[in-house]
Amino acid sequence: MKAAIIGAGLGGLLAGAKLSKAGYEVEIFERLPFIGGRFANLEYKGFKLSTGALHMIPHGSRGPLAQMLREVGADVEIIDSNPMAVIMKDTGETIEFHDFRKGLSLTKRVKLGAILACSLKFKPKSNISFRDWILKYFDEEFLLKLADSFCGWSLSLQAKDVPAREMLEIIDNMYRYKGSGIPVGGCGAVTGALADVISSNGGRIHTLSCVEKIITDKDRAKGISVNGKTIDADIVISDIGHLETSRMFECRDEVYSERIQKVIPSKGIKICLSSDETLIGHSGVFFTPYAERINGINEVTNADPSLAPPGKHLIMSHQAVISDDLNKEIALGLLDLKKLFPGKKYEVLLIQSYSNGWPVNRASSGSDIGNRTPLCNLYVVGDGAKGKGGIEVEGVALGVSNAMKEIGV
């Protein structure tokens, strides 16, 4: 059985590793000169920056991605962060993430516990947003700001744009898997290890290989056309999102075409800093609910010093994009950093923004439509088809896992 995979991003590589392990002949075609997509390293001025995601695995060594990496035999070391996360309060003091309730009155704490327990069991069926869901029970500025900070950091969305039921799935997963962790060697170490698994299973990965077309026969994919050459396949996996995939074949399914038009990509800004002294002091997430734009920051060199030149720290901030004025958003982010680290000496290495054709997530959380397509043996994986309640790359792993179940692997 032959599987052709379009795109060597994390989703394509995870699918490739699973399928090649199960005995499929796997061939992956990547348009860019390197593998890993938005989960790769970017060498810059002696630092290991990243093409897209931060060097972080949201649920660390116990999460769905780590589980899948172990399953396929990918050699990746994940250092769990301790503390997992801290929150910077309006007073400037920091508290551990798990202690976020401590700022509330006793009555509110009890109420929050009860509501959370009940809502995790019976998730809202309506499309109520996470922000409105909080407002239904609490009129508490701190909780609303924390929700925006958390949603911005992990999903590149504001709490008003995330369905409460998706957020409750994420909270469920936080209790189940805990978090977060840093992959030693950065994002590139994860995608590199997956590529090694695929080649040791006899699979092949081609870079600079542009897939032009998915060749169909009635409701089946027969293969793909790459750089003008036809590749026959029994299964085709696409790691480039539903919309781009649908443009590669004549799609007659109107319901599907309509649904994929509604999928909204998420936008974000990452600012990479270098500093001689530590700015955060641990590798956990530093949530900044009271900053104007920055949602959170991490300092990965506390877990893996090799991500920066000797004696340097690598710090990355992330913010969701709120307005249409990208330059203004970046300027506000830079101003936030100045205010968050007064008197500290740091250098801005690179400012990276993501939107439209190269977004944070092709399908923002809550707008995923699953892995299936109108062609019975064509599946979409990656950040355009994440699994329920999966933050970023954890969602990619859950989505690949769902697709593999459908295929029977």
Added chain:
Amino acid sequence: MKVSQQCVGCGQCAAYCPYDAIIVFGRASMNEKCVECGTCVRYCPVCAIAEE
């Protein structure tokens, strides 16, 4: 090099530029160090860079 409206500002071109000639702030732009070598064209994920 010419950068189109497709550019999102991901910075991949800047990291791969052998001449340190690309500045990124919401969008990529080339400075006077650019020698039009065309390396950035291949590394752009949204095909936003073309030779002039």
